[in-house]
Amino acid sequence: MPEVTLGPETLIRCLFGAQEYLERNYDILNNLNVFPVPDGDTGTNMLSTFEAGIRVLKSGDYGSLGDIAGIMNAELTRHSRGNSGFILARFFHGFFEVAGKHSSLDHHQLADGFTAGLFQVKSSLFSPVEGTMITIIRAMEDSFKEGDDGDLTVSLETALAAAREALKETPRLLPVLAKAGVVDSGALGFIFLMEGFSRVLKGLSMEREQEEDYRFPPETSGSAVVPEVKNFGYCTEVTILRPRLVPREEVTAYLETRGDSIALVREDDFLKVHIHTDIPGEIIEYMKTLGAVEHVKIDNLKEQISRFSGEGMSGDDCAVLAFIPGEGFREIFQSLGVNHCILYTSHLPSAGEILDALEEMPEKNFILLPNNKNILPAAMTAAKKTDKHVAVLHTVDVVQGLATSYGYSANDGIDDNVTSMKECMNLARGIFVYRSNAAAEFDGRVIGSGDYFSLINGSLAAVGDSLSEVVLSSVELSDIDGCENLSLYYGDLCRPEDCSRLTEDLKKRKEDLEVELLAGGQTRELLILALE
Amino acid sequence: MVLIADSACQLNQETLKKLGIRVVDYPMYLNGKDYPVSMDMSREDKEKLRLMLKEKENVFSTSGLKEEDLLAAYREFTGEKIISIHQASSASTVTMNTIKNVASEHPDLDITYVDAGFLTAAYSVIVQDVALAIQSGASLQEVLGLIDLMKTSCRHLGVVYDLFYLHRTGRIGLAKAVLGTAMKILALLSSAEEVGTLKSIGKAKNSTQVNQRFLGIIKKDLEEKRGRRIHAVISVIGPHEKEAEDLKRQVEALDVETRVEIHYTNHSNMAHIGPDFYDIGYIVYA
Structure with missing residues (x-):
């Protein structure tokens, strides 16, 4: 029997399925997370946000779509975490505003729910960015609008296929993703939720996906231009209760000059703001002027990035x-x-x-x-x-x-x-090779005009009219016991082809050393040698 | 009491057999498809896998331990106390959740799940010492107490030769990976304050410098913990046994009681750390 409508019981099972699928795969999202900040928490934030609603649904008996909508709306909005959680909560806010008005959902109401969800997302973000969850929601909305398959299972499967196609586009739309060789993690998170939802309708079990399926060779040609982005230090979320009536534009104008990734939700009884900023304290103080602060969350983004990258x-x-x-x-x-x-x-x-x-x-x-x-x-x-x-x-x-x-x-x-x-400090020792411009005496030795000479620890080591002989003598004079590498950094006054010949000669004579030639670009020394 | 570990453990077959450790294999995938691996793989097969991994277009990945594999292993020991000890749960949340599910769904099995809190060589030395404690007749409480102690005295140090894999796992940017590899820079890693994670502790140009840095850290740990005994496992991927031997010799030359073993790595690390790597996990005992 084709599934034509979604009643409360089926919808709850589908939402549980969505949560389960996300839970099985959320760490993939963390690993792929590079936008807007590569802090490795997209999966955790999306799961935590969605779970807030599911937890309450699991603890009670909710017999109507209105009941379910009320719970999901309230819980996701209040407990949304991070940028991705915020967007997710806004989508479901719009979706459930539509769903809550019906006793069951058919194809058209599902489409209307996606339209309302997309509207909520776009209107709460200051700068909606394509190549993210927004692109996926729109792709699914378009698919629902294109036609009624007469079976919700098929409709959802078709929309999901459109979403997966749109996911492939996210690196093209967001160059930072192309550079990193990943798809957008928030967009994929939304697909994971819908996949779980759909699998319940199809009677399929939940699966673990492969992270590598969402990675591809990073764009290295430079054609993917990544815009300069200011890296703000703190992900700040503030919720205030009973906000006083302030024009949205006023709050917007204040926030826009103090950070990015800004989102704002205003309901009758509360106002919630999400912002990446360097001045969380100032933001909180400002929010206090608008109403009673109910909840504050500040995450140190640099620490998150550091923890995630291992080298931040x-x-x-x-x-x-x-x-x-x-x-x-x-x-x-x-x-x-x-x-x-x-x-x-x-x-x-x-x-x-x-x-x-x-x-x-x-x-x-x-x-x-x-x-x-x-x-x-x-x-x-x-x-x-x-x-x-x-x-x-x-x-x-x-x-x-x-x-x-x-x-x-x-x-x-x-x-x-x-x-x-x-x-x-003492893991390497240097040999510095010069060419004399004029005859001179140094360390009691005569250096003729045009001669090559080398210094080790500030003392004259070798002198001669052949660069290669001076270099070889200098290496001989150095204690190379225990050394494994000899790096030659050639300067602007040295011809690379002469250095290449010298390098090959050194490789033959000093087989125990790994010899490499690098361009140093220095103007004083012909060659700087590092023994380590 | 029996000990079950996973294939992140680097101990070789002979040692595992001698210590009575049953290992469950992490599944491995090559370009999204199953790749047959097991703890019984020959050195030749591991080398074949390593060489395939060196081809950058090949993407290897792993996923959590499979429920059916874990259950099969546990079933072999029905009626016995099972300590199921695994690499840091931060590296595989799925595995931790799967084991917890299996334990709750099969109350007939007496399973105690232990998060070793460390990875690869450090996980291995903990597994080894737990197995020895069990063999010497320690009770479950004594073993769990010992594990807590070991986790506070354990450190993991490693060196990565090909930085591309640190990029692939999101630890460094591609530009830095390409540049660092081109300059033949080796990346040094250490277990971080946050359980189950690794952090960069700098760079080196050759293995002499690497071992010198490692030994400096080991000496500092011995001093701070007033250590009189050190147990270590060194695991190796790729042609780095000479470097590992050199590190072993230097640790053994320290003025404390030592037990240092070198093991050629099992397969599951390669997907994450790359084809050229050696690391040391050690526990300092006062």
Whole structure:
């Protein structure tokens, strides 16, 4: 027998099925969560929001759609969590406003419910974004409107197929998803709910889905342009009871300048606001002027991101600023997690310039890596003058700076990082190769004009008229016992093809070392060698 | 009393047999389809799996332990006290819920579920010490007390050679993964304060540096906990047995009583950590 209408009993079973399917798969949503904030809680928030209604339905006996609608409306709205929970609650608010007026639901009323749900979602969000749950709800609404299959089971299956097609579009609509190689997690969460709903009607059991089905190769070509997004620190939700009559525009204007991901719900007896902001305290104070605060929830988004990613910023926000002698070192430092680099050439930065740079950077705690003994005094002066918490590690060259960076972890605060980074300071040793512009005497030895020479620990190591001989002699002079890697960073004055030949030669002569050639871009040294 | 664990446990077949540990396998999927795995897999089959994993277009994944597999394992021990000890529930909520369901739906089975709170090598060393305690005749209460103690004294350290897999599991961005791998940067991980999670503790360029960092952390733990004994399991994926041996030697050279074992990894870790990895899980006893 085709299922033509949904009565209260069937609807409750379908809602329970929706909850069960989401519960089985919500962790997939957490793992896929990158928008609006990659904090890994979409699944948890959606489940928690939906469960609030289901819990009450399970505890009582509700014989009419009006009863069910009343419960779902009240509970989901009050207990909605996070951006995704908020949107979900608004959808069901609209849906149940329609459903609650009927004794059972047919195809057309289901369609009307989706229309009302979509309207509620769009009107409560300040900036509705396509490529999210909204796109899925619209796809299902369109499918319902396209025609009546005469069987709700078939109608829902058709709408669900349309939703899954729309889900594939979410990375195209939201470039941040394409970059991450995932579909939108909130959109998928809505599909999970509808899948559970539909499976009850079809008599199918609930299943565990595969996360990999919703991942694809990330867009790396650069064609997916991700708009710059300000990362606010706190997900803030405030509910107030008996709000005074204030024009929506006034609240809107206030919130819009103080954060994003804003949603606002106003009912007769309460007003609920969701916002990602840096000033949760101020938002709460403002809300107090509108009525009696019933509930406040503040989540630290950076901590959530940190917990989820395993490498996000810590609560005390410790960044590293490294001074680099060539542009090529920027990428290398960045690969080690170093947040900021300042390039120096023949002009070394003054204390004032370092101070200005520190003031411009958003972080409050810094570890400075001068990477040059002549920058060290200026760095120490700047550290004393700034109001920020700055530790200066006495790295005297870029090789030591790189080794020191091995100890940095964005998960830890400044004190732990200083300890760990100090432990790494001597993990690498540098050999610095130059070409003399004029004849000179150094360390009691004569260097002819045009000669190549190398320094190890500030002392002259090798001199000669052949670059490769000077490099090989320098390596021989170094204690390479226990060393596994030799990295050659070539400067702007060095021809890459000469360096490639030299690298191959070194590989043959030093078979125990893994030798690699990288572009350092420094202007003073022809080559900087790191032994580690 | 019997011990049931899951295939996140890195102990080899011989050790598992000797300690009487029954293991339930995590299912594995290759590009969404079942991929046959078991704890009995030969080293060659594991290597074949590892090489397939190195092909970046192949996507391996796992899901929670299957109810029927768990029930079959439990049924083998009907009438006995069963300790079902599993890797941190944060890594598989589904497994935890499934076990709890099985336990409540089958009251004839005497199952005590234990969340080890740790992953891979650290989970393995806990399993190993629990099995030894059972073999020495400890009661259920004593075993549970011992587990609580171990969880406060256990640490997990690991090194990942190919950062692509940290990206795939959402732990680092793609750009950083590509850059880091191109620069041959190794990522060091440690168990975090939050139970069952790993955090980045920095980077290294080679295994000498890795082991030096690990040993520094181990020494600090021994000092802080006034440790006199250390039990460790080192698990290896890929051609890193030499590095693991070196770490083992350095730990054994510490001035405390040590028991350190190296085990070539079981399959279930590979989907998450990648094809090149070694880690150490250790418990410091005062």
